[in-house]
Amino acid sequence: MSYARRRKIISAIAEGLCAVAVILALLPLAMILFYVIKQGFTSLNWAFFTQMPKPVGETGGGMANAIVGTLVLIAIAASVAVPIGCICGVHLAEYTDSKFSSIVRFAADVLNGVPSIVFGMFAYIIAVLPVKRFSALAGGLALGFIMIPIVVRTTEELLRLVPSGLREGALALGATRSRAVFTVILPAALPGILTGILVATARVAGETAPLLFTAFGNAFWSTSPVQPIASLTQQVFLYANSAYEDWHRQAWAGAFLLVVMILTLSIAARFAVRRLERMNRP
Amino acid sequence: MRRSADDRIFRFTTGIFAALVLLLVVGIGFELWRQSMLSIAKFGFKFWTGRVWDPVSGEFGALPFIWGTLYSSLLAMLISTPIALGIAIYISELSPKMLRQPLTYLTELLAAIPSIVYGLWGVFVLTPIVRKLEILMPPTLRKLPIFSGPPLGVGMGTAAIILAIMVIPFTSSVAREILKNVPVAQREGAYALGATRWEAIKVAIGYGKTGVIGAIMLGLGRALGETMAVTMVIGNNPQVSLSLYAPQYTMAAVIANEFTEAADELYLHALIEIGLLLFIITIVVNVISRLLIWSTKRRMTRVIVFPPVAKEEAAA
Amino acid sequence: MLTTIDMERLGATATPSAASLESMNAKISVRDFDFFYGPAKVLHGISLDIPDRQVTALIGPSGCGKSTFIRSINRMNDIIPEAVAKGTIAIDGRDIYNSDTDVVSLRRRVGMVFQKSNPFPKSIYDNIAYGLRIGGMHNKRELNGVVEKSLIRAALWDEVKDRLHESAFALSGGQQQRLCIARALAVDPEVLLMDEPASALDPIATTKIEELIWDLKVNYTIVIVTHNMQQAARVSDRTAFFMLGRLVEYSDTKTIFMNPKEKMTEDYVTGRFG
Numbered sequence: 080m081s082y083a084r085r086r087k088i089i090s091a092i093a094e095g096l097c098a099v100a101v102i103l104a105l106l107p108l109a110m111i112l113f114y115v116i117k118q119g120f121t122s123l124n125w126a127f128f129t130q131m132p133k134p135v136g137e138t139g140g141g142m143a144n145a146i147v148g149t150l151v152l153i154a155i156a157a158s159v160a161v162p163i164g165c166i167c168g169v170h171l172a173e174y175t176d177s178k179f180s181s182i183v184r185f186a187a188d189v190l191n192g193v194p195s196i197v198f199g200m201f202a203y204i205i206a207v208l209p210v211k212r213f214s215a216l217a218g219g220l221a222l223g224f225i226m227i228p229i230v231v232r233t234t235e236e237l238l239r240l241v242p243s244g245l246r247e248g249a250l251a252l253g254a255t256r257s258r259a260v261f262t263v264i265l266p267a268a269l270p271g272i273l274t275g276i277l278v279a280t281a282r283v284a285g286e287t288a289p290l291l292f293t294a295f296g297n298a299f300w301s302t303s304p305v306q307p308i309a310s311l312t313q314q315v316f317l318y319a320n321s322a323y324e325d326w327h328r329q330a331w332a333g334a335f336l337l338v339v340m341i342l343t344l345s346i347a348a349r350f351a352v353r354r355l356e357r358m359n360r361p
Numbered sequence: 362m363r364r365s366a367d368d369r370i371f372r373f374t375t376g377i378f379a380a381l382v383l384l385l386v387v388g389i390g391f392e393l394w395r396q397s398m399l400s401i402a403k404f405g406f407k408f409w410t411g412r413v414w415d416p417v418s419g420e421f422g423a424l425p426f427i428w429g430t431l432y433s434s435l436l437a438m439l440i441s442t443p444i445a446l447g448i449a450i451y452i453s454e455l456s457p458k459m460l461r462q463p464l465t466y467l468t469e470l471l472a473a474i475p476s477i478v479y480g481l482w483g484v485f486v487l488t489p490i491v492r493k494l495e496i497l498m499p500p501t502l503r504k505l506p507i508f509s510g511p512p513l514g515v516g517m518g519t520a521a522i523i524l525a526i527m528v529i530p531f532t533s534s535v536a537r538e539i540l541k542n543v544p545v546a547q548r549e550g551a552y553a554l555g556a557t558r559w560e561a562i563k564v565a566i567g568y569g570k571t572g573v574i575g576a577i578m579l580g581l582g583r584a585l586g587e588t589m590a591v592t593m594v595i596g597n598n599p600q601v602s603l604s605l606y607a608p609q610y611t612m613a614a615v616i617a618n619e620f621t622e623a624a625d626e627l628y629l630h631a632l633i634e635i636g637l638l639l640f641i642i643t644i645v646v647n648v649i650s651r652l653l654i655w656s657t658k659r660r661m662t663r664v665i666v667f668p669p670v671a672k673e674e675a676a677a
Numbered sequence: 678m679l680t681t682i683d684m685e686r687l688g689a690t691a692t693p694s695a696a697s698l699e700s701m702n703a704k705i706s707v708r709d710f711d712f713f714y715g716p717a718k719v720l721h722g723i724s725l726d727i728p729d730r731q732v733t734a735l736i737g738p739s740g741c742g743k744s745t746f747i748r749s750i751n752r753m754n755d756i757i758p759e760a761v762a763k764g765t766i767a768i769d770g771r772d773i774y775n776s777d778t779d780v781v782s783l784r785r786r787v788g789m790v791f792q793k794s795n796p797f798p799k800s801i802y803d804n805i806a807y808g809l810r811i812g813g814m815h816n817k818r819e820l821n822g823v824v825e826k827s828l829i830r831a832a833l834w835d836e837v838k839d840r841l842h843e844s845a846f847a848l849s850g851g852q853q854q855r856l857c858i859a860r861a862l863a864v865d866p867e868v869l870l871m872d873e874p875a876s877a878l879d880p881i882a883t884t885k886i887e888e889l890i891w892d893l894k895v896n897y898t899i900v901i902v903t904h905n906m907q908q909a910a911r912v913s914d915r916t917a918f919f920m921l922g923r924l925v926e927y928s929d930t931k932t933i934f935m936n937p938k939e940k941m942t943e944d945y946v947t948g949r950f951g
Contacts, residue, residue: 082812083782086557086781087557093559093562094558097450097455101447107471107526108467108470111482114485114486166374166378166379170376170379180379183382187382188648192644192648193643193644196613196617197639200636201389224385228382256372281473316589316593319481338475345473546793547795548756549753549789550791551797552784553784553788554785554788555784555864
């Protein structure tokens with residue numbers, strides 16, 4: 080076989096292998112989604128949403144407290160991450176070239192790569208250890224810290240995309256910097272910033288590890304920030320590790336709910352951008 | 362440029378919030394270090410070489426966890442890198458235009474699935490499959506250290522597989538970005554010399570080589586820190602073993618499992634010390650990764666805008 | 678516009694047998710060649726014969742299709758998904774758009790140098806050796822020989838012989854372009870296509886490239902696209918004037934510039950537009 084012919088065969092094989100790679104990656108995706116839908120959807124019932132977990136060994140019950148718990152945790156996390164993240168993003172966008180900004184940007188990038196469990200440990204040290212008690216607040220803090228770098232980065236990038244004409248126009252009309260930013264630039268970048276927040280929320284909604292020793296979980300109903308609180312992710316973990324069929328069933332239902340939640344958030348993020356953009360256009 | 366008082370207040374106030382982010386990073390490192398002092402003081406360097414992890418007797422050696430983390434991550438990278446690069450190449454070079462968006466979206470979907478869901482699937486679906494495969498392995502191969510041990514289903518092998526799946530989208534999306542930014546002129550240069558399509562792709566990869574390595578390291582950083590999915594399928598046994606069959610333990614997993622059971626301060630500090638190491642390792646890997654990607658992107662977007670008449674070049 | 682020096686050069690380039698098309702050795706024969714980018718037709722019924730071992734220049738205003746045409750000769754346009762070619766381009770009598778043409782080996786016979794030099798991020802040596810290596814040559818001594826020969830042919834050897842293993846990016850723009858020419862020559866093509874090879878270079882570098890082309894035509898059939906009419910006049914034996922995807926006039930260079938038959942050609946070469 081001539082050398083040229085061999086090269087062509089190698090090229091064809093290599094290209095084929097790349098296609099195989101795509102299939103190899105999509106196969107587990109399909110399998111996971113299939114099982115989650117199959118096992119999870121069928122296990123969803125009204126009780127799941129409205130009832131509390133039954134004591135060990137008894138069948139039935141639901142994850143009402145865990146669902147609400149997740150929402151509470153997300154709310155706490157967002158209330159920490161959004162102000163800090165957005166305003167930090169504003170600073171980085173307004174003072175892009177300063178040395179301080181470069182350092183902060185680097186810090187945010189570093190935070191992005193830190194495993195979520197480390198954030199959990201940090202939240203434990205500063206919010207659980209001193210009061211010797213697990214709390215929703217500690218869990219929310221851990222999640223909020225994870226969200227911060229995402230919000231910072233998207234805010235900064237979106238603000239930088241706003242055409243400089245807008246800022247110059249506002250300043251030329253006599254607006255102070257803060258006025259210009261808050262009344263003109265931030266609103267212009269709002270759709271994107273919102274998307275960033277939704278994306279960050281989707282990311283932490285699925286987190287389990289940092290909650291294990293901060294929010295800790297709760298078999299009972301609680302929405303108090305200073306008490307331990309159940310969460311969907313943690314409940315799924317608990318049930319999956321157990322030996323009870325019924326709990327396994329509910330774990331799948333919880334997983335299904337989680338996946339639906341996160342997908343909804345991602346799709347909502349995309350929609351939000353489009354609709355707000357359309358509103359902003361004259 | 363007039364700096365009114367308002368501007369100064371603005372800069373200062375927003376700067377405070379920015380400083381908070383900085384404080385967060387520094388704070389994490391500092392607190393982790395402070396809260397592991399007992400363990401650091403007692404064991405020193407032997408903490409990292411000790412194989413025995415016995416909370417009851419107060420003996421803490423973290424080697425099995427370091428081993429577990431590194432080995433599982435290494436295996437995961439070996440599996441995921443070719444697949445991730447294959448996907449990146451396929452989507453950016455080979456696929457029909459129509460498929461590009463959907464395929465990209467699907468690979469990103471892999472990244473959106475929460476860790477616990479991977480874990481759930483791992484325990485109830487993947488583990489039985491792996492167990493069947495372990496049993497089916499021919500006895501001659503089972504004699505090798507890498508395949509030795511009882512077929513439990515849970516173990517290093519299953520963990521590596523799940524990690525690989527989770528890491529693929531990270532490496533793949535960065536690699537795809539890089540390939541997209543390689544100048545067409547490079548590929549054309551290869552084609553003009555009679556290269557086959559694969560050879561031209563290799564030239565493109567060669568041009569973005571540094572960034573591709575950065576993409577791989579990004580995936581590695583992700584694998585090192587993964588907790589839930591791993592702890593549900595790895596067996597959680599602190600032993601150092603080459604075997605894919607053997608249940609082992611990672612740094613993140615032991616923290617997740619034992620943190621709330623740490624009855625005494627030393628135990629807690631030992632776990633936090635492990636967390637400190639995890640913190641440092643992942644930071645280092647991520648920083649290197651970002652530097653590599655950043656420098657590649659800078660080189661590629663520094664494409665000289667072609668001027669109509671470029672007369673200022675030095676004599677050839 | 679055309680200086681006296683250029684005019685003398687023109688006189689020198691007019692080959693004795695340029696008068697009759699038939700007595701020429703047509704290396705490349707194009708017949709009724711159409712080219713489409715999707716629904717848009719960018720080349721209309723191009724027919725011409727490109728003689729062996731001479732320099733043929735393609736001139737015309739921007740967007741006239743000359744780049745598209747030259748890229749059709751080594752089927753570089755195949756890379757573009759919506760590209761469709763009709764008609765024939767025959768090299769040594771064999772249609773390259775035939776379905777059983779081996780495009781990979783076509784591109785070794787027909788080399789190409791691009792407008793902006795595009796060296797690979799490798800050493801000078803490895804750039805030139807690239808084409809050889811994928812062709813199967815791995816013997817160190819053979820490679821060294823061909824690399825040296827190619828660099829000499831491209832008038833670059835003296836300048837780089839002591840730093841063959843340095844990065845190609847360390848060279849100046851003009852040197853990089855000559856490197857790309859050497860790289861193309863290394864695989865021993867018969868035809869050399871040059872798409873505005875000197876337009877990114879300063880006058881001194883440009884002159885060097887033009888001198889190189891003059892020397893190379895002894896051994897290679899050269900087709901060069903240029904927007905610089907003086908360059909076409911200086912360097913080529915025959916010139917083809919393209920406009921809006923059509924071949925307006927094709928003749929020996931002296932005729933095109935001194936005595937064009939078509940009014941459009943005359944308008945272009947005298948600078949009335951374009």
